[in-house]
Amino acid sequence: MSDFATSLAPDAAAAVQGWLASLKSERRMSAKTLEAYARDLGQFARFLADHLGTPPSNRDLALLTVSDFRAFMARRRMNGVESRTLARQLSSLRSFYRHAEKTGLFRNPALSALRAPKLPHAVPKPLSPDKAKELAKADTLAGDETPRWVLARDQAVLTLLYACGLRISEALSLTTAQVEQPTLTITGKGNKTRLVPLLPAARQAVALYRELCPFAMKPNEPMFRGQKGGPLNARNIQLLIARLRGALGLPDTATPHALRHSFATHLLANGADLRVIQELLGHASLSTTQVYTEVNRAHLLEQYRKAHPRA
Structure with a gap:
């Protein structure tokens, strides 16, 4: 104030x-x-x-x-x-x-x-399944100087973003009490609560990080820690993904949030119901989730143009 x-x-x-x-x-x-x-x-x-x-x-x-x-x-x-x-x-x-x-x-x-400014029609830019899996592997940048627990931490965060569709703030605020349950209870934007299954890949990544982390963790404190023991900052993950983009030759649109977009797009492409995806993402309105149908449509048209002899 x-x-x-x-x-x-x-x-x-x-x-x-x-x-x-x-x-x-x-x-x-x-x-x-x-x-x-x-x-x-x-x-x-x-x-x-x-x-x-x-x-x-x-x-x-x-x-x-x-x-x-x-x-x-x-x-x-x-x-x-x-x-x-x-x-x-x-x-x-x-x-x-x-x-x-x-x-x-x-x-x-x-x-x-007053009229609100006209907004550009933005379509999410997800990664392909293979590229999303590559991006979610933090050990691409592994070096002798990087502590094992830091590699495990980064791997766990990136896996949660892609496997559970979490926002980066949601992943970094997770506590040990939350990840000990089979389903994550996430409080997202507008204090809206949703349930997200903790898939085996994410559970294993989190378990390895907790095993290697040198800092004591209280049940209701943020689980992910920086190298000095304080809560991990989102900027650390943003910089990590920027380095991974360079190493993997990915576009600038490969961001932490792109993993969330990839989560939703890949679910839709494999037949998941749009309302289920809405619940998993924590969208208040179905119209927000429907933008992913445009991503799927754009992909289909691209494949058509590549494959059809008269395209």
Whole structure:
């Protein structure tokens, strides 16, 4: 809240604080989502302080025009922000203004006149089954100087990303108590809980890591550790995959999240039901999962063009 303390008048800063508190208590948003919303409002507040020449109050927020909001979006665009981020920031502003109107602080109809930026139609870029298996083998980069437990740790993390379709944050937050169960209970985005089977390959990789890890593990603490014993940082895995990309000649789209995309795409290609995949990924809406049908369709068309004599 330090951004608001300096960029907003006290009453507006209190309004933002009340909005964030309601998101946490009523909508039970995760800490990371709340941080993103707070960051969006902080950037808006800093822009307004510069745009208006003074930290804006609730009255100023109520009197902003469509041109003021468009000026903020244009400034963000000039700073190199992409459409997807702009759309999220506009969604954050609308959520804040709805809260302000609902609680009787102020209202501003100008915001409803703004259109969200048109988003590019993005299709996930999974790896082939062979490439996904190669990427999930951390020992490709093994050297004499790399401790065995670190290799086992990296192998376990990458296997969980591909074999269980986990997000990197979900894999790194796993505890020993969770992996001792036949099915993982994962709390993902929006505090949505889902069940994911812990396949034998993943179970074996985790067991080897736990056997070799030199640090004591409490049941409800993050299981994956850095070399000094603290929780493993996602950046370590991102850098590892960047090195693996170079060693294996993979494209830049081969990221930790590409293993999750590969998990979903390969399940669909082998006949898994779309709603089952939705549950395994933890998607709130089936439409989010349906994007993987486009990946499958694109693959079929590519094979058709390669194989058909009249293509």
